[in-house]
Amino acid sequence: MHTLYYAPGAASMAVHWLLLELGLPHQLVSVDLEAGEQKRPEYLALNPNGVVPTLLIDGTAHGEAAALMLHLADSHPGAGLAPAPDSSRRAEFLQWMFHMANAVQPLFRQWWYPHEPAGANHADAVRAHAEPRIAAEWDRLDRHLADSGPWLLGRSLSAADFYLAMLVRWSRKMQRPGTQWSHLAALAGKLKSRPSYAVLRDREGLDEW
Ligand SMILES: N[C@@H](CCC(=O)N[C@@H](CS)C(=O)NCC(=O)O)C(=O)O
Known part of the structure; x- marks a missing residue:
C-alpha cells in the first residue's frame, strides 16, 4: 500500500499521476504548503528536506519525485513505463x-x-x-x-x-x-x-x- 503526501500541482503531481496510471491502490495526505505544514516536526520526520512529495511504501517514507517515479515504473514492468535495466534504451x-x-x-x-x-x-x-x-x-x-x-x-x-x-x-x-x-x-x-x-x-x- 502507498500513501502519498502531496500538494496540488506540486512535484508530488507526477508521482500521483503514475500511481493512477499504474492503477496502484493508494491514500492521499494533503500537505498545506502555504501553512508551512511541510516544515513541521512530524512531517520533517518523514521528509527531512521539508518538501513534497513523500511516499510511504509499506510504511517507510521515501522522497525525491524523480526517484519515486523511477521506483514505481520499475516495480511494475508490465505497464512498460521504464525500459528494463538490460534494455538498450x-x-x-x-x-x-x-x-x-x-x-x-x-x-x-x-x-x-x-x-x-x-x-x-x-x-x-x-x-x-x-x-x-x-x-x-x-x-x-x-x-x-x-x-x-x-x-x-x-x-x-x-x-x-x-x-x-x-x-x-x-x-x-x-x-x-x-x-x-x-x-x-x-x-x-x-x-x-x-x-x-x-x-x-x-x-x-x-x-x-
Ligand atoms: N527535489 C525535490 C524537490 C521537491 C520540491 O521542491 N517540492 C516543493 C513543491 S514543488 C515544495 O515542497 N516546496 C515547499 C517548500 O520548499 O517549503 C523532489 O523532486 O521531490
Whole structure:
C-alpha cells in the first residue's frame, strides 16, 4: 500500500499521476504548503528536506519525485513505463530522468522560490535569470522530440514523459510557457487527454493546466 503526501500541482503531481496510471491502490495526505505544514516536526520526520512529495511504501517514507517515479515504473514492468535495466534504451531513459531532475527542475525551484539563492532583494534577478534558461531547456527538449519523438523515448511512452508534462505545466505563467513549443505542447496535450489525468485533475483540484 502507498500513501502519498502531496500538494496540488506540486512535484508530488507526477508521482500521483503514475500511481493512477499504474492503477496502484493508494491514500492521499494533503500537505498545506502555504501553512508551512511541510516544515513541521512530524512531517520533517518523514521528509527531512521539508518538501513534497513523500511516499510511504509499506510504511517507510521515501522522497525525491524523480526517484519515486523511477521506483514505481520499475516495480511494475508490465505497464512498460521504464525500459528494463538490460534494455538498450535504459541509459537514454535514465539520462532524461536525471537531466530533468538535475538541470530542469532546479530552475523551476529558482523561479518559484526566487529568494532562496541570494535573499529577497535579488528575487527579480533570479527569476530573470531562470526564465531564459528554462526556455533554453525547452529548445533542447522540443528539438529532441521533433527529431526522435513523439515521446522522449521515441515511440515508447515512459515515466519520463509524465515528468516532462508536469514541468511544462509549471511554466504556464511564464512569459514563454512550454506549450509555445509545438512538440512539447503535443506531448503535454496527449498526456492531458489520458483518463488518469482527468482523475488527477479532479482529485488535486487543478482548475488550470
Ligand atoms: N527535489 C525535490 C524537490 C521537491 C520540491 O521542491 N517540492 C516543493 C513543491 S514543488 C515544495 O515542497 N516546496 C515547499 C517548500 O520548499 O517549503 C523532489 O523532486 O521531490
